[in-house]
Amino acid sequence: MVALAFAVHAVAHAQPLASSEYAAIVSAYRDADPRALTRISPHPASALEPLVRSAVEEAWDVRDLRAAAMLHTESGVSRLRTGRIDEGVAQVNLAAHLIDATIDRSGRHVPYAARWYAAVSEIVRVHSPAWGTALDQRRGDRLASRTGLEALARGRKLEVLAKTGARRISDAPTVHVNPVAAFEEAVHLDPDLHEAWLHLGRLRMNEPDAAGGAMHALGRAAASPERRIRYLSAMFLGSIHEREGRFSDAEHAYRRAADTYPWAQSARLALAHLLSRTTREAEAREVIAQQIQQPPGEVSDPLWTYYAAPDELLDATLRELRIEVMR
Amino acid sequence: VTRLALAIAACQIVQAPQEPPPRFRVGVESVSVDVLVTDGNRAVAGLRASDFELRDSGVAQTIAATEMNDVPLSLLVALDTSSSVQGPMLRRLAEATRAAVDLLKPVDRAALVTFSHVLALRAGWGASPEALHTALAQAEGTGFTSLNDAAFAALTLRDDRPGTRSLVLLFSDGEDSMSWLPEQAVVEKARRTDAVVYTVGNVDHTSGRSTRYGAEVQLWPRDPRQLREASSFFRELAEITGGHTFRVPQEDDLRETFARIVTDFRSRYVLTYTPAGVDHAGWHPIEVKVKGRRGRVTARRGYVK
Numbered sequence: 001m002v003a004l005a006f007a008v009h010a011v012a013h014a015q016p017l018a019s020s021e022y023a024a025i026v027s028a029y030r031d032a033d034p035r036a037l038t039r040i041s042p043h044p045a046s047a048l049e050p051l052v053r054s055a056v057e058e059a060w061d062v063r064d065l066r067a068a069a070m071l072h073t074e075s076g077v078s079r080l081r082t083g084r085i086d087e088g089v090a091q092v093n094l095a096a097h098l099i100d101a102t103i104d105r106s107g108r109h110v111p112y113a114a115r116w117y118a119a120v121s122e123i124v125r126v127h128s129p130a131w132g133t134a135l136d137q138r139r140g141d142r143l144a145s146r147t148g149l150e151a152l153a154r155g156r157k158l159e160v161l162a163k164t165g166a167r168r169i170s171d172a173p174t175v176h177v178n179p180v181a182a183f184e185e186a187v188h189l190d191p192d193l194h195e196a197w198l199h200l201g202r203l204r205m206n207e208p209d210a211a212g213g214a215m216h217a218l219g220r221a222a223a224s225p226e227r228r229i230r231y232l233s234a235m236f237l238g239s240i241h242e243r244e245g246r247f248s249d250a251e252h253a254y255r256r257a258a259d260t261y262p263w264a265q266s267a268r269l270a271l272a273h274l275l276s277r278t279t280r281e282a283e284a285r286e287v288i289a290q291q292i293q294q295p296p297g298e299v300s301d302p303l304w305t306y307y308a309a310p311d312e313l314l315d316a317t318l319r320e321l322r323i324e325v326m327r
Numbered sequence: 328v329t330r331l332a333l334a335i336a337a338c339q340i341v342q343a344p345q346e347p348p349p350r351f352r353v354g355v356e357s358v359s360v361d362v363l364v365t366d367g368n369r370a371v372a373g374l375r376a377s378d379f380e381l382r383d384s385g386v387a388q389t390i391a392a393t394e395m396n397d398v399p400l401s402l403l404v405a406l407d408t409s410s411s412v413q414g415p416m417l418r419r420l421a422e423a424t425r426a427a428v429d430l431l432k433p434v435d436r437a438a439l440v441t442f443s444h445v446l447a448l449r450a451g452w453g454a455s456p457e458a459l460h461t462a463l464a465q466a467e468g469t470g471f472t473s474l475n476d477a478a479f480a481a482l483t484l485r486d487d488r489p490g491t492r493s494l495v496l497l498f499s500d501g502e503d504s505m506s507w508l509p510e511q512a513v514v515e516k517a518r519r520t521d522a523v524v525y526t527v528g529n530v531d532h533t534s535g536r537s538t539r540y541g542a543e544v545q546l547w548p549r550d551p552r553q554l555r556e557a558s559s560f561f562r563e564l565a566e567i568t569g570g571h572t573f574r575v576p577q578e579d580d581l582r583e584t585f586a587r588i589v590t591d592f593r594s595r596y597v598l599t600y601t602p603a604g605v606d607h608a609g610w611h612p613i614e615v616k617v618k619g620r621r622g623r624v625t626a627r628r629g630y631v632k
Contacts, residue, residue: 272483273479281483284483304471
């Protein structure tokens with residue numbers, strides 16, 4: 001899949017694409033066919049725009065809309081990074097249109113859209129600051145009306161501020177109060193906001209005698225349609241089980257996480273550590289050996305972007321977004 | 328001991344220490360301790376079992392001793408290849424690794440793990456020195472640092488071939504910024520293996536604290552991550568396993584340090600004994616002394632039964 005990013009070759013004088021051809025290219029992209037980017041790259045954004053609009057008007061399946069969005073995102077980012085700013089921005093603009101359409105079709109796709117906006121606007125800002133800011137504004141317009149999401153965003157911001165303060169005043173027990181309240185508000189306003197449940201559960205893990213509350217919240221997060229959320233909730237649940245001495249439950253949770261996200265590193269580290277501390281050394285060794293023999297480019301881990309500040313690990317975020325739309 | 332896969336284990340020297348090559352008998356619950364004796368900066372050679380006094384949980388034990396030079400060595404090199412080491416530092420690391428590997432004998436083995444936020448096995452046990460050098464040449468400095476995860480993986484992947492002694496050489500120029508595992512998990516792992524860990528870090532590393540957003544996520548609430556300098560973690564890891572920690576200036580040539588680590592390890596003695604009078608489970612502190620002469624003893628602090 002990484003090879004996709006390097007597969008862009010401009011070809012002059014391309015014939016206009018038919019709608020069916022465009023759909024086939026998107027389908028190929030979803031199948032991780034590296035030729036998809038090669039096939040789309042000769043066509044300028046201006047020629048593709050009618051096809052994108054048709055896809056939206058024809059109410060493509062949301063998963064296909066997201067796949068098309070990632071196809072144009074990758075096409076756009078590769079152009080931005082090679083100095084073809086205008087065409088790159090135009091391709092990303094097509095992607096934004098498709099992402100917006102997924103929000104219009106279903107509120108369930110808002111978290112994905114939010115992550116896409118956050119990652120891509122940072123990348124674009126590096127190459128075209130004004131348009132990066134415009135993309136941020138567009139994100140605000142698209143997402144601001146969802147009050148649960150507003151509370152979620154406020155919680156994340158408070159968390160960052162609280163952590164910064166905690167480093168100064170070394171007052172860890174108090175720093176999570178405000179973010180917890182914000183996440184509680186978010187899930188009150190929108191009980192299906194799985195990402196808010198995830199953050200709430202993780203913060204409750206740090207409260208004394210609050211494992212039950214944490215498990216409830218993480219259990220709600222585990223129902224997310226997003227693999228990333230399901231992965232992280234399984235990891236955090238495993239951590240709770242492990243520290244409570246329920247090793248069998250912990251192993252089950254870590255294995256579930258590993259199944260959710262192939263070759264995510266943290267799930268296998270957690271599993272190997274658990275096996276090792278329960279004297280299953282040979283199994284621990286096998287788990288680690290399998291993991292670290294993976295080509296580094298194939299390894300992706302939602303924990304990395306969960307740990308990272310919003311402007312870090314943009315490429316990793318893009319990779320996650322891409323993986324999420326692949327078949 | 329055997330059940331805990333302490334490596335400490337499962338092999339016993341059945342030959343006189345001075346009759347190389349030594350043979351090992353598998354299946355006996357024995358403990359092997361790698362011991363370095365120094366007088367100033369000089370390793371003391373030529374010692375016999377009768378020159379040592381070893382106590383397991385305070386109880387004197389009957390030991391056999393052999394010089395490490397006569398025992399196959401398994402070297403696992405774990406190198407930080409995060410973005411902070413890109414460029415000249417990465418080249419120095421490659422040269423230093425070559426210097427260490429070049430000191431290995433044909434019976435020895437080496438493996439190479441690199442880590443940024445991604446852990447990667449660049450060359451597994453049995454790889455030729457050239458394959459190892461080629462693999463390292465292809466590494467690039469990029470990404471964050473999963474130091475704890477890498478240290479745990481290195482200890483887990485130590486060579487389990489019977490009759491060898493395991494040396495882990497761990498280099499990082501900064502703090503952990505992306506691991507799942509806390510330091511405590513690595514320290515506990517180190518207590519349960521017989522690998523000797525030598526750590527190398529930069530003396531002029533000044534960041535002091537991880538910058539990662541999630542550094543205080545505290546997935547381990549009962550033992551919260553305490554952000555501390557990597558040097559402190561490195562020191563603890565080395566002391567527990569009986570190794571040593573080196574802090575070198577960032578611009579220094581690392582070849583001498585890496586080569587010295589292999590040379591130091593070769594200068595050790597392997598003290599082996601079948602524990603007597605100490606049947607309890609759990610942590611067994613080990614105390615090793617040299618009798619009747621000057622000498623500083625470096626050995627692991629104990630083992631978990």
